[in-house]
Amino acid sequence: MRWLAIFLMLASPAMAVDLIVPGGIVLRSEETSAGQIRLPDNVWTPDRPANVASGAIERTVIRVPSAARTTVQLLSGLRETLSAEGFEEVFSCADAGCGGFDFRFQLDILGEPDMHVDLGDFLYVLLTHPDDGTSPHTVALLASRSRAAGFVHVTQISQAGAVEPDLPATAEVTPEPDTPASTIPSLVETGHSVLSGLDFGSGSADLGDGAYPELEDLAAWLDENPTARIVLVGHTDSVGSLEANTALSRQRAASVARFLTDVLGADGGQIQSSGAGFLAPIASNLTDDGRARNRRVEVVLLSLGE
Template sequence: MVRLIALTFLCVWSTLGIAREADHPLISRPTGATVLTHQQIAYERFELPVGLPENQLTLDFPVKTVIGDLTRHGYQVRGMSSLALYETYRSQLSEAGFEMLFSCERDDCGDLRQVRALGSKIAIGENLLGSWRQPYYLAAMHESEQGTVHVGLFVGGQDGEVVVHQAVVDPAPERLSLIKIDTAYLREEAATPVAEPQITEAERARDHPLVSRYPGTRIRDRRHRDYETFPLPISGESRLNMGLNFERLDLVGELTQHFYELNGVSSLQVYENYRAALDAAEFEILFECKLDNCGNSAQARALGAQVSPTNNVYNYYRKPYYLVGKRRTLSGPAYVGVFVGSYKDTTAIQQVVIETREAEVDLVAVNPDLLLQELEEAGRASIYGIQFDTNQATVRDESKPALDSVGKLLTEQSELQLYVVGHTDDTGPVEHNLKLSTARAEAVVQRLVTDYGIDAKRLHAAGVGPYAPTANNATEDGREQNRRVELVKRLVQ
């Protein structure tokens, strides 16, 4: 039905010999019109005025909030009155079966302040281009099987020079598979398959391995640190309204930040794709805010700046969305923070990924299923809950929860065979560390055989000393992570 309407309009206007470059397929430009401004934004939230304020003291227009693909034009027409042009539009829309939601003419559109505010809601960048005199306005809609099309028109001008501000919102399906969260990077599988975005290999190589970019974006700035502290904002609405001191998570780990830019796509569309991708990858959403819930303009700008690699979102704080997600892994929680804002027809994404390196000992101790998943998908799993006396191979009593977890796994998975590999830090002589790591691995095997009844043939102990670090030995935190026992899945012998 919408396609027939488009053809009706094309037939009416094409008899006037009009060039159709940049026009909307539904409504072509009037005779002799010049395009002053043009904007296309995919999947945008748009507030279409459908009435006037209750009194002249306010600018609170009743609006109908619609979401779809937004196309806006500003046309200049010479040699025609605003009345003649308005009546032509109204007649054509009515003939095509559109329902009039609201219209006003001249003084009925309010005082000068209200007229300017009304037109600004349709005009690109709220710039009326001097067209507030002799104003006319209408809002209309048309329903079909494909969805509802909404049209807003503001016409104004004098002395034979008229400007038309035209907005068309087409129905648009949700497109929520354009960002990919690659949980194989975390050595775990996504719960729901996500469609592969159309991103080149060269572009993907500059993204974070975990989170792909929104297709069509370009990188304005990027920052990476192997080991860094980062205060990740997680403020609630009430806290935001108090000022610019946001509640934060003080995280330490590998830090990667991106500043992406994208033309012709709304901040809403980008945000909903990030939200869907994180949900599909089973991230826990720690905090999110949308539009006014992200605070006033100063607060939204400050919020985005804390995530941005440039510490500045510039003009991209309008129509803001923000969310923080967390996913637990055996090597430590991974956090993703995303701030999305727009300016004119450009949307910017501030993205931060923090991979913390603290092992979640309790998680390992109480969750054999996650331990099995790590072995199945990565082939190995580090166990930090097994403790030894300093420079000794004696397994300490506080190791029992971790041993219980491994023992339960081996009991339930009767075909599973493992290498039990001991690791040390790089302090002390290499020969000593190799012998110590081997002795510790053998001690763990002995406890599994003696305390849990595991067949010794299923386990093979080995020690590699300092040869396979997982962190930097120059720091105490790094050395602590390197002192570990690792389980490696063996092929069935």
């Protein structure tokens, strides 16, 4: 069997390191000269937001056309190479030990269909290089598998293009809540989308009766893609405690899930629901308009199936 070697060059010219994934094929790569990205450095808990790093960012998805290797094996070569070059592992976790879906949701990675993440079979590793007079680097590795292939996501950050942290990086790509008929294209392209037209008042979890075109489109898309799996994630404004808002956000997501299954006939086996409370705002909570935008439910694409 012929092995394909994929070479990934770290961003700083002062520290060039070849990262090799034997048998891998690059499916997608994106670079940003100056941006922000969430890099979890601990297990997810409701009161611990993910660390936000800034700088020059490169994200790459590699597919290994075989599911024979475990997630540990998929990352072993990269970890050894980075360790030899002076990188230190500061955090690693696997599967439910990371914090479940909530941990996965805070990863700013390239989404389906390129990067597949099985919530029951993934490994995350965060490495940093000490500041020795050159631009320090951070590398985040993520590996997972489908039934037919292995997937590796590499995130590289150099402080060469650092900017002051503002909002989580996902705010740059989240569609405006009032954008019509955008759920499915955005869901497939970026891996997540805000569901428009859902009216939740502050403190309310009820989804009223009425027409919800985006939910109808989503139900139809699920019916046309029976192997697809999604998670509905509720979000709140900052009125009230974190515990209360986390519970409320889960109730809102569950309310949307019930509407999809009970009213629109979607298959409940394709749908999960969870809540993030007020930990992932897309607007300021200091204004009425901002709080209204933050009271939302997002749909996250977990898998298209194979």
